[in-house]
Every structure is written in structure tokens, then in C-alpha cells.
Amino acid sequence: MxxxxxxxxxxxxxxxxxxxxxxxxxxxxxxxxxxxxxxxxxxxxxxxxxxxxxxxxxxxxxxxxxxxxxxxxxxxxxxxxxxxxxxxLSLSRSTSLVFPSSPGPKKLSKSSSSRQRSRFDSLIQPHQLVIDKVILAGHDFGGACISYAMELFPSKISKAIFIAAAMLSSGQSTLDMFSQQAASNDLMRQAQIFLYANGKDQAPTAIDLDKTLVKDLLFNQSPAKDITLALVSMRPIPLAPVMEKLSLSDEDYGSVQRFYIVTQEDCAIPVSLQESMIEINPPEQVFWLKGSDHAPFFSRPQSLHKVLVEIAQIPSKQV
Structure with a gap:
């Protein structure tokens, strides 16, 4: 019953x-x-x-x-x-009690298992959930993030796509990369707002952007409705990860196929800086998005989608 x-x-x-x-x-x-x-x-x-x-x-x-x-x-x-x-305490997914109505082997409900999970069970690590290889895509600072993942789990990644992103060399930080063009980018310098969580007498802890200048800096080709949504969602960027230097090896990071998507109307990471990263650390192939600002998912979503699908269909490198 x-x-x-x-x-x-x-x-x-x-x-x-x-x-x-x-x-x-x-x-x-x-x-x-x-x-x-x-x-x-x-x-x-x-x-x-x-x-x-x-x-x-x-x-x-x-x-x-x-x-x-x-x-x-x-x-x-x-x-x-x-x-x-x-x-x-260990709860199964069922919200009911099950009482056998007749003698014999105990029948389990569909939501039961032979052993209930305990909160003391070891946690599954993220990389253990991946059975097949994945394609990683990183935008802006996300380029450093996927580079770090490529170094740690190269066997789990088939391709890495850098979309107007920081494609770093070993021993380089994202801050090193951006400082190359900061002096020549007046709009970026004007938009930057440094935040000091530890006090003005200490080093800055994060960087924010002046909302009145963000449209011209990041979304100069994007629709107004997307800009409004983006302004609501934007948050300050912590500086600690930006300042961290990556250690990348040819055996791990270098074993993953890399592709770069250049945003041709980008005012935040100008084409000259994107070309410089491509020249120093050449990817397997470069794609160009004409008419795209720093946010191609807003300004050229269909073109970006077409390129991503094209990259996905490129045969993976046999290791």
C-alpha cells in the first residue's frame, strides 16, 4: 500500500x-x-x-x-x-512512503534506486561528466579561461574558438595583452573606472566601465534593445584573474585545434590587436566577421552562428 x-x-x-x-x-x-x-x-x-x-x-x-x-x-x-x-538524512526523489502490500520481494518505485545517495558521497568533478570531446568558445577575457582549460584537459577538448578574445602566449596575462593597445585607445581609457575594495591607498581590485561610453566602446553596431539588456547585466571585472600569467605547453594547450574569429568593427579590441595575437600565436584558421562590433552575438548573430557551425564541421585533428 x-x-x-x-x-x-x-x-x-x-x-x-x-x-x-x-x-x-x-x-x-x-x-x-x-x-x-x-x-x-x-x-x-x-x-x-x-x-x-x-x-x-x-x-x-x-x-x-x-x-x-x-x-x-x-x-x-x-x-x-x-x-x-x-x-x-538522505532523501530519495520520491515524496511518498512505500509499504509492501504483500509478502515477497520488495518492489521499488520508478523514482527509487537500489542505494540512496548520501551527502557524504564524493562529489563528481566537472571533467568527469564529459564523455565525448567538446568545443570551447571564449569571448574577450574568456579566451584566457578556455586556454587554461585546454592546458588542464586537452584530451576532453576537440576545438577551441577565440571570438575577439585574449589568445595568450605562455607566461602572458590578459592585462599584458590589453596594455599593448591601452595607450592608443582613448575611448577605452576614458571608459575605465577602477574600483578599490581594499581602500584607495591599495591597488585596485576591479575595473568597471562608464555606462555612458559603453555603447561606443562595445556595442557600436548592436541593436538598441540588446544594448539595454547588456547594460543591465554588466558587472565589474575582478583584476586578479586578469593579472594572472598563464603557463601553456605545446604538449597540452598546443595539442588542441584553435580558431580565431576577428570582429572587424571592434573598438574594445581593435583589429590591429587581434591581428597581433594571431601573428604571435597562430591558430589553425582565422575567420572575419564584417560589420561586427565587440559583441558579434548582438551585432551579427547569424554570421557568427554560420561561422561556428562551419568550425564545428571541420574534421578534428587525430592525436
Whole structure:
């Protein structure tokens, strides 16, 4: 027999217990049982009106059912509290209790497993979830992120795509790369706002951008509605990761196929800087997005999609 705790509310021995026993509130002891929601699954054809009938036989059946459900609910709630207090709580996906209705092998519900997971089980690491190789794409500072992943897990990555992104050499930081063009990019210098979480007498901890200049710097070819969304979502950039120098090897990082997508109307990372990174650290192939600003997913989404699909269809390098 299967008894659902979903629709049970009761007060017992100074405790108010609702639903799955998750709420405990002290009250004076009362004998009160209430039911909400669907009719009992034990009597599928019963109704709320039938429960209020004055027939002695029906009332007796109702009392027997109520007493049984109350006993099982109390037992479940007390067991829940016991495990909760002892730190051994482990919940299955099911929200019901399952009681065998006949002797024989125990049958498991579809949501059960042969062993319930414990909170003390070892956690699965992200790279363990990847069975086949993936294609990584990084934009702007994301180029440094995917470079780091390529160095750590080259066997899990088939291709890496740099979209107007920092494509660094070993021993270089993203800050090193951007400082190459900072002096010549007046708009970037004007838009930068340094933040000092540790005080003005300490080194800056993050960098923000002046919202009044962001449109001309990052979204000079993008639709107005996308710019509005972007301005709401933008957050300061922490400087610590930007200043970290990467250690990249030919055996790991160099074993992954790299592709670069140049954004031709980019005011944040000008074409000259993108070409410089390509020349110093040549990828397998370079693609050009005509008319794209620093955010091609806004300014040229269809063209970007076409290039990404084309790269995905290029045969992977056999290692």
C-alpha cells in the first residue's frame, strides 16, 4: 500500500507537522487531524462529502483510515527528525512512503534506486561528466579561461574558438595583452573606472566601465534593445584573474585545434590587436566577421552562428 504524505497536516504531542515533516512548531498538545487536497488513495471513489456522512459504518471506516494514516505520518515525521538531528538524512526523489502490500520481494518505485545517495558521497568533478570531446568558445577575457582549460584537459577538448578574445602566449596575462593597445585607445581609457575594495591607498581590485561610453566602446553596431539588456547585466571585472600569467605547453594547450574569429568593427579590441595575437600565436584558421562590433552575438548573430557551425564541421585533428 502506498501512503502519500503530501496532503497530510496534523498536530501531535506539542508539534505541528506539515507536508513532509519539514516544519516543526510548538503548540499545546491537541488531538486534531485535518486533511487537505485529494481524497484518500485508499478509497479512490470517496469524496469530501462522503467523509462527513453520519452513517456509523462509514464513520468507523473513516476513523480506521484516519488512525492508520496518522500512525504512519507520525512515524515518518519522527524518523525524519531523528535522521535530521543525527546528520544522517538522505532523501530519495520520491515524496511518498512505500509499504509492501504483500509478502515477497520488495518492489521499488520508478523514482527509487537500489542505494540512496548520501551527502557524504564524493562529489563528481566537472571533467568527469564529459564523455565525448567538446568545443570551447571564449569571448574577450574568456579566451584566457578556455586556454587554461585546454592546458588542464586537452584530451576532453576537440576545438577551441577565440571570438575577439585574449589568445595568450605562455607566461602572458590578459592585462599584458590589453596594455599593448591601452595607450592608443582613448575611448577605452576614458571608459575605465577602477574600483578599490581594499581602500584607495591599495591597488585596485576591479575595473568597471562608464555606462555612458559603453555603447561606443562595445556595442557600436548592436541593436538598441540588446544594448539595454547588456547594460543591465554588466558587472565589474575582478583584476586578479586578469593579472594572472598563464603557463601553456605545446604538449597540452598546443595539442588542441584553435580558431580565431576577428570582429572587424571592434573598438574594445581593435583589429590591429587581434591581428597581433594571431601573428604571435597562430591558430589553425582565422575567420572575419564584417560589420561586427565587440559583441558579434548582438551585432551579427547569424554570421557568427554560420561561422561556428562551419568550425564545428571541420574534421578534428587525430592525436
Amino acid at each position: 502506498r501512503i502519500s504524505r503530501k496532503n497530510i497536516k496534523f498536530r501531535y504531542q506539542g508539534f505541528k507537522i506539515d507536508a513532509m515533516g519539514n516544519s516543526w512548531v510548538c503548540f499545546a498538545p491537541k488531538e486534531e487531524v485535518g486533511f487537505t487536497g485529494e481524497p484518500s488513495k485508499r478509497f479512490p471513489n470517496s469524496s469530501r462529502k462522503a467523509r462527513t456522512s453520519s452513517s456509523p459504518s462509514k464513520n468507523k471506516g473513516k476513523l480506521d483510515e484516519d488512525a492508520f494514516i496518522q500512525q504512519q505520518a507520525i512515524a515518518a515525521a519522527l524518523l525524519f527528525r531523528h535522521h535530521q538531528q543525527n546528520g544522517s
